[in-house]
Amino acid sequence: MNTECPLTSTADDSVRLGHGSGGELSQRLLRDFIYPHFDNPWIAQAHDSATLPLNSEHVVFTTDSFVVTPLFFPGGDIGRLAVCGTVNDLAMSGARPRYLSCSLILEEGLPMATLSRVMASMGRAAAECGVHLVTGDTKVVERGKGDGLYINTAGIGILEHGLAIGPQSIRAGDLILLSGDIGRHGMAVMAKREGLDFDSPLQSDCAPLHSPVQDLLNAGIAVHCLRDLTRGGLATALVELAESAGRKMTVRETEIPICDPVQGACEVLGMDPFYVANEGRFVAFVPSQQAELALAVLARNPVSADSRIIGTVASCSSPQVILQNALGCERLLDRLPGEQLPRIC
Amino acid sequence: MNTECPLTSTADDSVRLGHGSGGELSQRLLRDFIYPHFDNPWIAQAHDSATLPLNSEHVVFTTDSFVVTPLFFPGGDIGRLAVCGTVNDLAMSGARPRYLSCSLILEEGLPMATLSRVMASMGRAAAECGVHLVTGDTKVVERGKGDGLYINTAGIGILEHGLAIGPQSIRAGDLILLSGDIGRHGMAVMAKREGLDFDSPLQSDCAPLHSPVQDLLNAGIAVHCLRDLTRGGLATALVELAESAGRKMTVRETEIPICDPVQGACEVLGMDPFYVANEGRFVAFVPSQQAELALAVLARNPVSADSRIIGTVASCSSPQVILQNALGCERLLDRLPGEQLPRIC
Numbered sequence: 001m002n003t004e005c006p007l008t009s010t011a012d013d014s015v016r017l018g019h020g021s022g023g024e025l026s027q028r029l030l031r032d033f034i035y036p037h038f039d040n041p042w043i044a045q046a047h048d049s050a051t052l053p054l055n056s057e058h059v060v061f062t063t064d065s066f067v068v069t070p071l072f073f074p075g076g077d078i079g080r081l082a083v084c085g086t087v088n089d090l091a092m093s094g095a096r097p098r099y100l101s102c103s104l105i106l107e108e109g110l111p112m113a114t115l116s117r118v119m120a121s122m123g124r125a126a127a128e129c130g131v132h133l134v135t136g137d138t139k140v141v142e143r144g145k146g147d148g149l150y151i152n153t154a155g156i157g158i159l160e161h162g163l164a165i166g167p168q169s170i171r172a173g174d175l176i177l178l179s180g181d182i183g184r185h186g187m188a189v190m191a192k193r194e195g196l197d198f199d200s201p202l203q204s205d206c207a208p209l210h211s212p213v214q215d216l217l218n219a220g221i222a223v224h225c226l227r228d229l230t231r232g233g234l235a236t237a238l239v240e241l242a243e244s245a246g247r248k249m250t251v252r253e254t255e256i257p258i259c260d261p262v263q264g265a266c267e268v269l270g271m272d273p274f275y276v277a278n279e280g281r282f283v284a285f286v287p288s289q290q291a292e293l294a295l296a297v298l299a300r301n302p303v304s305a306d307s308r309i310i311g312t313v314a315s316c317s318s319p320q321v322i323l324q325n326a327l328g329c330e331r332l333l334d335r336l337p338g339e340q341l342p343r344i345c
Numbered sequence: 346m347n348t349e350c351p352l353t354s355t356a357d358d359s360v361r362l363g364h365g366s367g368g369e370l371s372q373r374l375l376r377d378f379i380y381p382h383f384d385n386p387w388i389a390q391a392h393d394s395a396t397l398p399l400n401s402e403h404v405v406f407t408t409d410s411f412v413v414t415p416l417f418f419p420g421g422d423i424g425r426l427a428v429c430g431t432v433n434d435l436a437m438s439g440a441r442p443r444y445l446s447c448s449l450i451l452e453e454g455l456p457m458a459t460l461s462r463v464m465a466s467m468g469r470a471a472a473e474c475g476v477h478l479v480t481g482d483t484k485v486v487e488r489g490k491g492d493g494l495y496i497n498t499a500g501i502g503i504l505e506h507g508l509a510i511g512p513q514s515i516r517a518g519d520l521i522l523l524s525g526d527i528g529r530h531g532m533a534v535m536a537k538r539e540g541l542d543f544d545s546p547l548q549s550d551c552a553p554l555h556s557p558v559q560d561l562l563n564a565g566i567a568v569h570c571l572r573d574l575t576r577g578g579l580a581t582a583l584v585e586l587a588e589s590a591g592r593k594m595t596v597r598e599t600e601i602p603i604c605d606p607v608q609g610a611c612e613v614l615g616m617d618p619f620y621v622a623n624e625g626r627f628v629a630f631v632p633s634q635q636a637e638l639a640l641a642v643l644a645r646n647p648v649s650a651d652s653r654i655i656g657t658v659a660s661c662s663s664p665q666v667i668l669q670n671a672l673g674c675e676r677l678l679d680r681l682p683g684e685q686l687p688r689i690c
Binding site for chain 2: 017018020021022023024025026027048049050051052053054055056057058059060061062063064065066067089090092093095099101102103104105134135136137139140141142144145146147150152154155156157159228230231232236335336337338340342343345
């Protein structure tokens with residue numbers, strides 16, 4: 001597969017400032033390059049907003065902007081990321097994702113072929129997630145004032161259960177499940193950016209997570225908390241949750257899978273995989289008596305097939321996250337003080 | 346008032362890549378610079394998403410990204426624009442605006458003082474509109490890969506009436522109301538950008554429009570269609586609506602107010618005010634027998650005090666918009682072929 005797309009071009013078949021005018025060129029951009037990938041009754045109305053039937057009193061709302069560079073990387077692209085990232089934020093509330101918005105900031109000179117490829121990828125990802133992209137916006141900035149393409153998606157989901165899924169529901173005694181190996185997304189993007197070449201291909205884990213979450217809920221698991229492991233990776237997610245919940249968490253290093261290409265890339269680049277971003281992994285906090293059932297449910301879903309029980313929650317006087325190694329030695333996980341890998345999502 | 350803020354700086358009190366890491370710096374950015382301006386129970390949860398009580402089956406959803414340059418202009422700034430723009434998109438569906446998201450793309454080096462000032466302005470605008478900013482995201486791009494600050498807002502509103510407000514409801518015989526003078530926003534931004542100095546100050550009309558819309562609905566006006574006059578101005582809005590509705594619209598030039606500074610700036614810069622962006626003006630299509638009442642209602646609201654009945658809708662074989670001048674001469678308004686004023690919102 002050819003993943004090389006030039007970032008900007010001077011040809012006629014590239015984005016011009018007039019594509020952001022709201023005039024004739026804007027209409028053509030929407031008609032030819034955007035609408036064809038999102039076929040639903042709401043976007044077809046071509047209004048400034050979409051009126052949606054939502055038979056729920058409890059609506060979940062989230063947003064994310066995506067500035068990943070490069071736009072295309074092994075295992076995904078900015079379009080797929082923009083759909084999965086927002087779907088996953090909804091899923092982590094235990095919500096069923098329903099509707100997305102899509103707002104583009106295009107740099108003058110972006111090849112139309114690049115835009116088309118990204119929009120097609122968004123369309124496929126939305127179909128895969130069962131969400132409708134219903135409203136959007138397009139702006140164009142002058143050459144040199146952007147970086148090809150930034151995408152914002154906002155998402156609406158509905159809660160169909162009575163659980164209060166969130167850090168406040170984490171209890172002492174809960175077990176912590178991890179849905180698969182860590183570090184793939186960040187290292188796939190970084191390897192591509194740095195031109196690293198590995199024997200085995202390093203692919204992003206970029207994937208929607210609503211289906212394993214629905215599986216857990218359908219199986220009657222009283223999920224206490226869910227969190228996807230994006231910027232800052234597993235370590236940052238656990239530290240944030242420990243602080244929000246006011247709990248101590250202990251996780252076993254031997255239970256946390258890291259594939260060889262990720263381990264290798266981290267060594268070459270001097271990264272700690274516990275802090276590397278993922279885009280298709282999450283942790284779930286469940287009551288201990290339901291942990292084995294939850295593990296069996298997750299193992300049946302391809303996106304979480306390699307799930308493990310990685311640790312436990314305890315009461316404490318000061319919140320902390322402890323990583324135990326194979327020898328039983330412990331180290332304290334902390335927040336990342338600065339930036340490990342910029343522009344990975 | 347000093348509206349000069351440097352766009353980027355190398356000082357410690359400016360945005361660093363680590364502010365986009367999801368780690369300690371990100372937390373501090375949120376805690377010190379963002380949360381203080383948006384005090385509500387949902388943002389206080391500091392989750393990736395917000396769960397909202399919405400006692401409505403009909404939810405309206407919209408999004409817009411804002412890339413205006415300069416960030417501060419007479420009569421507004423990018424923060425106020427980002428709130429009003431999305432509130433206005435909701436209002437034009439006849440929805441009551443309820444919740445906003447806010448996603449920031451910051452350029453490394455943006456002074457924290459600039460960010461603070463924009464966030465404070467967003468907070469004030471949200472309070473003015475009665476909307477809650479409930480969820481958000483922050484990304485940082487490297488110096489030279491952005492333009493200081495881009496803001497995306499998405500909005501959720503609810504429909505509290507049974508009207509089908511939209512182009513499909515425009516009928517032959519409807520009268521067209523315009524809520525005030527045109528061209529202020531685009532020319533205020535352009536004058537600031539070009540360093541033009543006028544005797545009388547040229548201020549953007551940037552304002553929320555939900556309150557005059559609510560006034561119309563509360564007065565029992567059977568509003569057929571509403572449209573705010575943003576990119577492309579009055580002409581583009583009317584052409585789009587005429588095409589969507591399949592109608593002929595005739596508007597009288599003498600009834601369309603243009604203030605002297607706008608007229609002057611348009612002459613200096615060679616612009617047509619009919620195509621210049623507004624951020625606080627809209628057109629309303631109402632049944633002719635209710636037009637005088639609608640006008641009286643709008644005139645009582647400061648934001649639409651200078652409303653006029655500017656034209657009529659008729660049946661036709663091909664949709665068109667006719668502008669009649671004082672002498673009765675007619676010219677056809679068309680879509681803008683390209684870009685008149687880039688980066689005005």
